[in-house]
Amino acid sequence: MSGMAIARAAPRARRLPWGDRLFRLLLASAAILVLALLGGTALAIFWGALPAFLHFGSRFLTGLAWDPVRQEFGALVPIYGTLVTSAIAMVTAVPISFGIALFLTEVAPAWLRAPIGAAIELLAGIPSIIYGMWGLFVFAPFMADHVEPALTALLGPLPILGVLFNGPPLGIGMLTAGLILSIMVVPFISAVMRDVFLLVPLALREAAVGLGATRWELVWRVVLPQTRSAVMGGIFLGLGRALGETMAVTFVLGNAHEFSASLLMPSTSIAAAIANEFTEADSNLYRSSLIALGFLLFVITFVVLALAKWLLARLSAGEARR
Amino acid sequence: MKSAIAALALALLSGFVPGFANAAEITGAGSTFVYPLLAKWSDDYSKQGGAKINYQSIGSGGGIAQIKAATVTFGASDMPLPPADLHEAGLIQFPAVIGGVVPAVNLPGVAPGALRLTGPALADIYLGRVKTWNDPEIVSLNPGLTLPALAITVVHRSDGSGTTFNWVDYLAKVSPEWKARVGEGTSVSWPTGVGGKGNEGVAAYVQRIKGAIGYLEYAYILQNKMTYALVQNAAGRYPEPGKASFQEAAASAEWSKTSDFDLVLTNAPGDGAYPITATSFILIHRTAGATGAVKGALDFFRWAFAHGDASAEALDYVPLPASLTAAIEAYWQANLP
Numbered sequence: 243m244s245g246m247a248i249a250r251a252a253p254r255a256r257r258l259p260w261g262d263r264l265f266r267l268l269l270a271s272a273a274i275l276v277l278a279l280l281g282g283t284a285l286a287i288f289w290g291a292l293p294a295f296l297h298f299g300s301r302f303l304t305g306l307a308w309d310p311v312r313q314e315f316g317a318l319v320p321i322y323g324t325l326v327t328s329a330i331a332m333v334t335a336v337p338i339s340f341g342i343a344l345f346l347t348e349v350a351p352a353w354l355r356a357p358i359g360a361a362i363e364l365l366a367g368i369p370s371i372i373y374g375m376w377g378l379f380v381f382a383p384f385m386a387d388h389v390e391p392a393l394t395a396l397l398g399p400l401p402i403l404g405v406l407f408n409g410p411p412l413g414i415g416m417l418t419a420g421l422i423l424s425i426m427v428v429p430f431i432s433a434v435m436r437d438v439f440l441l442v443p444l445a446l447r448e449a450a451v452g453l454g455a456t457r458w459e460l461v462w463r464v465v466l467p468q469t470r471s472a473v474m475g476g477i478f479l480g481l482g483r484a485l486g487e488t489m490a491v492t493f494v495l496g497n498a499h500e501f502s503a504s505l506l507m508p509s510t511s512i513a514a515a516i517a518n519e520f521t522e523a524d525s526n527l528y529r530s531s532l533i534a535l536g537f538l539l540f541v542i543t544f545v546v547l548a549l550a551k552w553l554l555a556r557l558s559a560g561e562a563r564r
Numbered sequence: 565m566k567s568a569i570a571a572l573a574l575a576l577l578s579g580f581v582p583g584f585a586n587a588a589e590i591t592g593a594g595s596t597f598v599y600p601l602l603a604k605w606s607d608d609y610s611k612q613g614g615a616k617i618n619y620q621s622i623g624s625g626g627g628i629a630q631i632k633a634a635t636v637t638f639g640a641s642d643m644p645l646p647p648a649d650l651h652e653a654g655l656i657q658f659p660a661v662i663g664g665v666v667p668a669v670n671l672p673g674v675a676p677g678a679l680r681l682t683g684p685a686l687a688d689i690y691l692g693r694v695k696t697w698n699d700p701e702i703v704s705l706n707p708g709l710t711l712p713a714l715a716i717t718v719v720h721r722s723d724g725s726g727t728t729f730n731w732v733d734y735l736a737k738v739s740p741e742w743k744a745r746v747g748e749g750t751s752v753s754w755p756t757g758v759g760g761k762g763n764e765g766v767a768a769y770v771q772r773i774k775g776a777i778g779y780l781e782y783a784y785i786l787q788n789k790m791t792y793a794l795v796q797n798a799a800g801r802y803p804e805p806g807k808a809s810f811q812e813a814a815a816s817a818e819w820s821k822t823s824d825f826d827l828v829l830t831n832a833p834g835d836g837a838y839p840i841t842a843t844s845f846i847l848i849h850r851t852a853g854a855t856g857a858v859k860g861a862l863d864f865f866r867w868a869f870a871h872g873d874a875s876a877e878a879l880d881y882v883p884l885p886a887s888l889t890a891a892i893e894a895y896w897q898a899n900l901p
Binding site for chain 2: 307308309310311312314378379382383386410412413414492493496497498499500508510514517518519521522523524
C-alpha cells in the first residue's frame with residue numbers, strides 16, 4: 243500500500259525542490275528501515291533456529307525434556323509457562339483495568355482523577371527488573387505465607403479445579419509470576435480504556451441519561467459498545483507485553499523446566515529460559531534450540547497481534563454497519 | 565555467511581556485542597566467578613605500572629567461545645577443557661584461583677556448620693528421593709540434631725554455570741545413579757527443584773523458602789552469613805569450608821599425573837580436603853612465542869600469582885598453593901617459550 247502511495251506521488255515529486263525530495267526520501271527510508279529490520283530479525287532468528295528444527299522436527303514443539311547434558315530439547319514447558327502466566331495476567335488485569343478506567347471516567351470526583359491517572363502512568367514507567375526484585379523479596383513471601391496456604395486450603399480439595407492449587411507454598415511459581423505480570427500490564431490496558439471512554443461523545447451520554455439510564459446501563463449499553471474495538475486493542479497491547487516480559491518473570495517463576503498442573507509450582511517461560519541460559523549455551527544445538535525458542539515467541543506474538551488486528555477489523559466493520 | 569548470521573542472531577538475542585581486541589590491549593572474557601578478583605588484580609596491576617586488563621564477565625561458556633574465536637587475549641572458564649579439545653583449538657590452560665561450592669540451607673534452629681551431609685545423601689536430595697529433613701538418611705548422619713518434618717525444596721542455578729559444573733561433577737563422582745540419570749555439565753536437566761539466576765538468585769531463594777537447600781560459591785556464604793552444611797570428604801571427615809581445606813584439596817590433587825591441568829578438584833583425596841573445591845582456568849592461544857598481548861597476559865598472571873594473594877583473600881578467594889604456581893610457570897616455559 244505504501245508502495246502505491248509513493249508511486250502516485252512520484253510525478254509531483256519531480257516538480258518539488260531538491261530539499262523536499264531529499265526529505266521525502268529520508269522519510270521513506272526511515273519507514274522502510276522498520277520493515278527491513280523486522281524482516282531481517284525474523285530471518286536471522288529463523289536461520290539460527292534451523293539446526294534445532296531440523297534436528298528435532300516436531301519433537302521440538304511437543305517435547306517435555308530440556309536436557310543440556312544429553313542434548314535433548316523440547317519447547318513444551320516454556321511454551322506452557324509463557325501461555326499460563328500470560329493467561330493468569332490477563333484474567334486478573336482486564337477486570338481490574340476495566341474497573342480503574344470506569345472509576346476514573348464515570349465515578350471519581352474530578353479532583354481525584356488527575357492524581358490516580360498520574361499514579362497509573364507512573365506504574366507503567368517502572369523498569370521490569372524492579373518489579374522482579376519487589377516480586378521476589380516482598381510479593382513472593384507474602385504469597386507463600388498468606389495467599390497460597392489459604393488457596394490450597396480453600397480450593398485444593400475441590401475436584402478438577404483443586405489440581406491447580408495443590409502443592410507446597412513456595413511463593414515462587416506460575417501464579418505469582420502471573421500476578422506480577424498483571425500488575426505490569428494494568429497501566430497499559432487501563433490507560434487505553436480510560437482514554438477511549440473519555441472520547442465517547444457527550445451527546446450520547448446525555449441522551450442515555452436523559453432516557454433514564456442508570457450509570458451501569460450507560461457504561462454497558464453506550465460506552466462499551468462505542469469503544470469496543472479500542473478496548474480490545476488495549477487488551478492485546480497488554481497481552482503482547484505479558485508474553486514477552488523477561489526480567490520480572492525470571493525472578494519469580496522459578497525457572498524449572500518441569501511440567502506441573504499446579505499453578506503454585508515453578509515453571510519457566512520462553513523469555514526467561516533464553517535470558518537464563520544463553521550465555522552458557524556451549525553447544526551449537528543448545529544455542530540453536532534457545533534461538534528456536536525465541537523464534538516461537540516471535541511467532542506466538544505475531545499470531546496474537548494478527549488475531550487482534552483481525553478482531554479489530556471485524557468489530558469496527560460491525561460497528562460501521564450498525 | 566552462516567556464522568555471520570548466527571553471530572547476528574546471537575548479538576540480537578543476548579544484547580551482547582563482543583569487544584574486539586586491539587594489539588596493545590589485553591582483553592579477557594568468561595567466568596563470572598573470577599570477575600571480582602580479576603578486576604581487583606587488574607586495578608592493582610595498573611597502579612603499579614602494568615598494562616590495563618579489560619575483562620568481560622559473560623560466563624564460562626561465552627569465554628570458551630570467545631577465546632576459540634580469538635576475539636580476546638584470554639578466556640576464563642570454571643571447568644577445564646579436555647586436552648584433545650585444547651589441542652584442536654590451539655589453546656593452553658592453567659588454573660588461576662581456587663574456590664569452593666558449599667551447600668546452604670534454610671533450617672530454623674540449625675546453626676551454620678551444624679548439619680552434616682554425605683555426598684550420596686546430597687545426591688539423593690537433589691534426585692528428589694529424600695523429600696523431608698527428618699528422613700532417616702539425614703537423621704542418621706546427625707545424631708545430635710533435632711530435624712523438623714519440613715519438606716526439602718531443592719534450589720539450583722537456572723543459568724549455565726561453572727558452579728553448577730563443579731557441584732554436579734561431585735554428585736556424579738559419589739552417586740552412580742546421579743551419573744546415569746542426570747550426568748554433568750554447566751547446566752543439566754534437574755530432576756526436581758526451583759532455579760535461581762546466578763549465585764545471588766540461589767541465595768535469595770534459599771533465604772526465602774523454609775526447608776530449602778541450595779549450592780553457592782563460598783564467598784556468597786560468607787558475605788550473606790548463610791547457614792551452610794558440612795560435606796563428608798573422600799577421607800571420611802567433615803572439613804569446614806575455607807582457605808585451609810580448599811588449599812589442601814588443591815595440594816593433594818595429583819596435578820602431575822594430568823596434562824594441561826585437566827583436573828576437577830572435587831572429591832580430592834587429602835585428609836582435610838574440602839570435597840567440592842573448584843578451580844577457575846585461564847585459556848590462552850598457543851602461539852609461536854609469548855609476544856604482544858599474550859606476553860602481556862602472562863606477565864599479568866605471573867605478577868598476580870606472586871603479589872595477588874592478599875587481594876584474593878580479601879575477596880574470599882583462595883590463592884593457588886606455591887607448588888601449583890611453580891608447575892604453571894614450568895608449563896608456560898614448555899608451551900610458550
